[in-house]
Amino acid sequence: MGVADLSDRSVLPLVSVIVVNYRGADDTITCLRALRDELDYPADRLEVLCVDNASGDDSVERIRAAAPDVRVIESDRNLGFAGGCNLAARNASGEVLAFLNNDARPDRAWVRAAVAVLRAEPTVGAVASKVLDWEGRHVDFVDGGLTWFGMGYKRHAGEVDDGSHDAARDVLFGTGSALFVRAELFAAVGGFDERFFMFYEDVDLGWRLNLRGWRVRYEPRSLTFHRHHASMAEVSSAREHYLLERNALAALYKNLSDETLARALPAAMALAVRRATARGEIDPTQLEITRRGEREDDSPVPIDRSALAGMLAIDQFVEMLPSLRRSREEEQQARVRTDADLVPLMRKAMEPAYPLPRYLAAHDALVEVFGLDEVFGRPRRIAVITGDTVSERMAGPAIRAWHMAEVLSAEHEVRLVSVNALVNPPEAGFAVVAAQPRELGAHVDWADIVVLQGHVLEMVPALKKAESRKIVVCDVYDPMHLELLEQGRDTDDERRAKDLIGVTNVLNAQLRRGDFFLCASERQRHFWLGHLASLGRLTPGLYDNDPTVRSLLSVVPFGLPSVPPRRTGPAIKGVRPGISADDKVVLWAGGVYSWFDPLTLLHAVHRLAERRADVRLFFLGMKHPNPDVPEMGMAEQTRALARRLGLTDKFVFFNESWVPYGERQNYLLDADCGVTTHFEHVETTFAFRTRVLDYLWSGLPVVTTDGDSFADLVRDERIGVVVPPEDPDALAAALEQVLYDEEFAAECRRRIDPVRERFTWESVLAPLTEFCRDPRPAADRLPASAPLVRTPRPGRVAAMRRDLALLREYFDAGGPVEVARRATGRLRRLAGERLRGR
Incomplete structure (x- = not known):
């Protein structure tokens, strides 16, 4: 991420630099003069405050005389470093607070470099400066470490600065001797803990910021030099x-x-x-009972x-x-991150x-x-929650959830949780549990990260609340509202409209709540970006930090096993009556739903069968494995048309049950090509036909209707044939080409191999894997995440002129009635703001 261009003064925040003095006027004056004379930051965007911690000498007079432009705050007692900084912070006006030791001097770019990071990366709550010794030769601070027993320390302190620490990185804490913090955030977390007085107040602050989801960023271009003796001169070891x-x-x-x-x-x-x-x-053994023979007395022990x-x-x-x-x-x-x-x-x-x-x-x-x-090495806990059946016979949502759990379990402790009544999973290297909706709360509480699908969020109301701190990943690969437009055709208009509103609300709740979103294709990504934008999730801060917005929404398509399919038994050829070992099998690998077009496919097979008697079309599964999913009208229409055309059990075959997931490769390996056909509508545009991935896994040339993302893939990679929607002649010709043109089919299979590698589950789940390695709330869900540079409030004269201009505009638009209406609305808004501020 490049540093933002801060040449425009209008985008520069006001920075309040805070220096604490305690009987160190000489060093403090040197520091304050450097702030005045050496910084490459506009003086009118810089406020310098110096707290005198009841020094009891002439420090205040000397500082005021030497630095008249500095705001000096006198404390009535020694508050320590933490208390002194907090006192100044309460009196500061800046959007950014900069803490600088009085025995330090800043480099020219100290402020500008830190502000650039805060402007460019809205999830960074604090910037830790690079600190060298006074001569600039040895390291004072470039990284922080923390032991399990709570002691923070400066890593590499005392080493020669050889340039090996000039890369920015996230740290647990910065040193209080040179640290920048967003002012609103500093106030929200209560500032430094004054009970510490001095030492580790900076460690504690950075620790708390990280726990709340904010990042502390070490920025080597924000450089200072530290004497590191003045503040410790009167403190014994x-x-x-x-x-x-x-x-x-x-x-x-x-x-x-x-x-x-x-x-x-x-x-x-x-x-x-x-x-x-x-x-x-x-x-340590001087009081052991076994040493009673030695001389004992009650005299003090040094x-x-x-x-x-x-x-x-x-x-x-x-x-x-x-x-x-x-x-x-x-x-x-308040914490959102785990130990x-x-x-x-x-x-x-x-x-x-x-x-x-x-x-x-x-x-x-x-x-x-x-x-x-x-x-301190406890694996992260992840709950993957689905509403689908998890058993030997699984459909798309469960298959996707299963492989998410499988891949994530290599690094984390994972539970795959299903709220479906049917949970009878195959053997797994992770926990698979059934749960009633009322039991989901316990699994959510257990998890550090929750990955959810479908309607699951509605079953955990506490997770939907804005104050919920749980990290939530929403898998929105299935645009359920678009599916419902097709699926709902079989219901009455009133119910269809209500169902659509309900499903849209379910999705909007996820889009408002999620910290990270997964979709299945670039087309879907564009679609969901529109949704997120309409809900206000694409904030300027998020965009400035990540113009691609992939930190919020990433493409995770369905995947393939990394191991090629291996036959474990016969399936179709020579097994199903009516299909011989030499027949050409066209496989429909999946269910028959309302948004598909198997009817045109039947007409195409009917025409092809007139000249190719050995063609066979096999529907892999007519009945969905999830008992909660009813059979759609398209399934019965398909059976009826096949009967009317005289194709059933001659050229067209229906497998009424669902094939077990661990046996599907036998059916795929018995096929000669895979087919998917659908209508031209919005659902198709954003759909992701997972059955096509099974075709790629088994090396089958693909025949598909145009209009979805896989049609683009088949066309671009030349791994099959793409045909227009509802064109039986073109579809028949395409099937004939991939089934009977052996040279063409062989070339398709050759081209499938490199494509297949791109779709292994390990590859496609990489964005989710990376997120789970360093999970954080979305930038706009962080508390105290207001814009860094705000529009200044107009003065009284300017405000009066603005109001008069608005009054004239309202009067011209609608006369006294419009003026009264606008005034009433404004009063209501002001009343609402006052109530919210209580």
Whole structure:
């Protein structure tokens, strides 16, 4: 993603730069002057605020004298880094907050580069700057790591900056010494946690942003240089250890899920004690009962302050628990990402961090006893939910759901859940369960990601709510409302209209709720983009981040097994009475539904049979395996026409039951070509005929009616013949060519091979696989995702002129009545806004 062009000042947000001072006026003044003199960012789009944390010296006077254009805020007490930043943020006017240590200086492009990322990528909530030492030779911050026991650390700190860290990437957190955050988002999450005072408040903030679905993006072009001594000059190593230990436990407690916390917190507290005794070289056996023979007295035992720090940290962590509990409840309710989602951003979660022998032994023991490798490596949980029958005999929706579960189960823990009454699955490497609609809530709660089809969303009302944080993937490969236009022809007009409204509402609910959508073809994608646009899902922020919108809607067609079909037994030729081993078999691989045109096909076979006595047409399945799907009128029309033409059991054969999914290859391998015919209408335009994929899998030349996406494929790849709709003569000629022109049929089969490779399930499901590796809410569903640059409110004079112009326009359009009507509408809107703001 390229950085947006920010040459136009009108698209530049106001940036509020926040600097906290505590008895470091010299460094602070140097920093503020650099902000004034060195930045490549318009001065009128920059606001600089400096908080003095009750320094008690002449800092305020000196800063005001040296930087009169800086807004100085005096605190009545030392609020720490976190509290000082929050105080300034509450007084800032900018759409972006930039936090800069007072002992740092910015590079010329520091602000501009960070703003470009925020403008270009609306799912980025914060930008972590690259930080080098004061001379620019060594790394201070280029990436963040987090241990399982809650301690954040700067990866690669102290290393020579050799250019290997100049690629942007997502991180768990940025350093508070140089960090940009969307102002609205910072306020929404409560800013920095002031209980931390200093240390890990930046780790905690980044962790919380990521849990809520926002990204923290490291941007190396946003560069600063850090002395890294001034802020620590008056903090002893023991106090530093104390704050690090205490705040690590606080961050851990707030942000881990219940399941992970149950294992990690007791282990982390035990490890903190061992870290303290190892650091202070305390004899841990001095009170063992077996040492009673040694001289004992009640005199004090000396203890190193660095060892005492760890014990006091646990004590004060306990003191913080009542208030931390409320924060934890808020964070856990707001989270949309799992601990497993964030493990990659932790980089090396199992890193021990301290090279102390006794400590390392305890670390290994705790990891093993509490099973922490399992916890921090827990696979993501995905529920694939379908309303279709999952059994040996499966139709399209269940087949699609089955293979989604199969492919995803290679990396994740997957449940395939069916709400159909018939669930009797073949053997699988993933869980397959039946559920009543009322039982779906438990499966949704279990899952990190829910992949759903059809009417499933309607069965889980809680999932439809805007405040639901569950990641939802909607598989809209089946435009049900277009199908219903054809399928509903057999019902009365009133019911047909109501059914259509109902199905359209079902689809619209999915399109409003989903975080990621799957469709079956580029044609469908264009169709669904129109739907999404009409519902307001194609926001400017989404478009700016991804002009293709494939991060929201991607093509995932039906697929094929990667293993070629292997015959396991006879099926049609020499088995079905009336079909010999030498006959030419045309296979209709699928059901007979209202949107298909088998009638023209029967007329074509009737004409072809007059000159080719060995032609045979075989309908693979007349009765749908899902008992909830009634037989459509077209099926009986097909049987009736075949009887009237004298074709039944002579040239045309009907398999009334549905072929088991694991046996379909035997029927395909007995055929000489595959056929699909349909009418010319809207359903055809956006349909995806999955039976054609079975033809490709088995290497069958395809004869198809024009008008759908597969007709384009057959024509472009020259793997069969495309004919006009409802033209029996053209269809008969096409069948004759693929059945009896051996050279043509052989060339079709040769061309099918490379096409087939593109449609393996592993290949076609790649967009879903990639999304599930790093699932996030859709950009427009993130809380606090308002536009970064907003239109300024007009002043009083401008507003009065605008209102007078509108008054004149309304009066000219309809006189006093129109003016009164418009005024009433405006009052109602204002009242509604006030009510919503309460």
